[in-house]
Amino acid sequence: MGERATTALYTLGWRLLHRVPEPAGRAAFRVLADLAWLRRGPGVRRLEANLRRVLGTAAGPERIRAASRAGMRSYLRYFYEMFLLDALSADQVRARVEATGVERVERALAAGRGVVAALPHMGNWDLAGAWITHYGIPLTTVAERLKPEPLFERFVAFREGLGMEVLPLTGGSASSAGVLARRLRAGRLVCLLADRDLTESGVEAGLFGEPARLPAGPAALADRTGAALLPVSLWYEGERMRIHVHEEIPVPARGGRTERVRAMTAELAKVFESAIAEHPRDWHMLQRVFTADLGPGRGGPSGGTVKASPAVPTAPAPRRGRSASRRRANP
16 A cells, blocks of 8 residues: 555545444454455564464464454554544543552552553553553653655644644654653653664563563663663453553662563563463464564564554664664554
8 A cells, every 4th residue: 555545545534433323333353354364464474473372382283363353353453443532532532441459550650650561462552651641641652664654643632632742752852751751750651662662772571482672662761760670561342441550660770780680571571471462362463572473683684574553652762873774654
């Protein structure tokens, strides 16, 4: 699909879908999910490769295919609900979410500490962001800069309209990592997707018995600023989405900065692993994340990848002078 067509498709989704009765809209997106699943393109095949790690070697082809079908339905549910979000009232947003553990965020902020909320690509992170802003806690996040540029700008405007402060991962007027550090030192909340590395500064951590490449950013920011690193998991439960804020991952008392960041990222991976294992259908990972699947060099994706969503928030490591390749949005 060309860049103009991609932008037009997303723009139509935001403009029109809120006018469609919700049962009909949800049914249509389930059909789209099933069609994508039947086609079994690169994204679905990558999802199945990732789910094999989650479900274990005992899971046969039929179970993997069933899991990927459920996963695609959950993935397309994310898109459908995303298109509706900016038309929902605060009360409607709150009615779609049930959250536990939010007091951990409140306690840290009340103590004057910043909070790094680190999430895997589960459930609907845009809904979670809208919910927390309506809850009364402003947040800052980062968006990967994707092609086409008008679509990236539309996603930024969409998230800003939900009440988030959105920083570009690359190409901004200031280092996103530096701005995030300032927000954290000011006692603010920063939310980052943290189960897939988009930079050259990620670290390897164990995930489902294999090494995987995760971003160093969340742990490095917490180590650098004294902010609380709080893992967050999201999953669907019937018509609502559940949010759970897990216990803080503390900065280790020993070791150098690199060792501390690596240890904290390993603990973060353990929390993600547990959450994904409980709700595998809601892990929208249609990209390469396990080291064995990555290409040569730094371990970045190579070929056949499909974006989990355009302009997703991600986690930069707090260092200057890095650049990232511009990526094409692919729904």
